Amino acid sequence: GQSLEQPSEVTAVEGAIVQINCTYQTSGFYGLSWYQQHDGGAPTFLSYNALDGLEETGRFSSFLSRSDSYGYLLLQELQMKDSASYFCALSRSYQKVTFGTGTKLQVIP
């Protein structure tokens, strides 16, 4: 089956920049989206790429390269509250949304 691979854990310093990668092995999808999930909470939508390139939303940016089969989420000016899990998702059709394995981000002082 299709899968999206992400690093399981990332640690970064408050105020720094961190990049979370998502690699996939599929084609013919509508777009790649990113979600944030705090412990015990529900996933909240962060960003979406339908086309190749960079999408910027405040401190968060997301990038997609279909030719290289990967995307990433970039978090700038990290804050302690950014400590959470982040996962990517590929939308291929109405019933085929594939989710990444999730990356647990720890922001340290």
Place this chain on the structure above:
Amino acid sequence: DVKVTQSSRYLVKRTGEKVFLECVQDMDHENMFWYRQDPGLGLRLIYFSYDVKMKEKGDIPEGYSVSREKKERFSLILESASTNQTSMYLCASTTPLAYLPFFGEGSRLTVL
């Protein structure tokens, strides 16, 4: 903004009890989904629905059923809860065309 609302945030039930989880979305989305999320296993699809009264099994439908009587409402039913159904249950609906999922707040179910 898309709003997906789940009826219960936290539930504690006993083995064998019937459990009813309800999800309502206010964006007139055709597609709705129920997932369960467990540590180390990520999101797993239980059932989805692409129209009123239409449903399809996902990857782990055993022990669950669903109901979609109205477009905005999608319910997950555990006819006889078991301890291995202790989990976080997430409802989602997807936008048309891009099929971008939006999630409800989640329902954390504990079966004793």
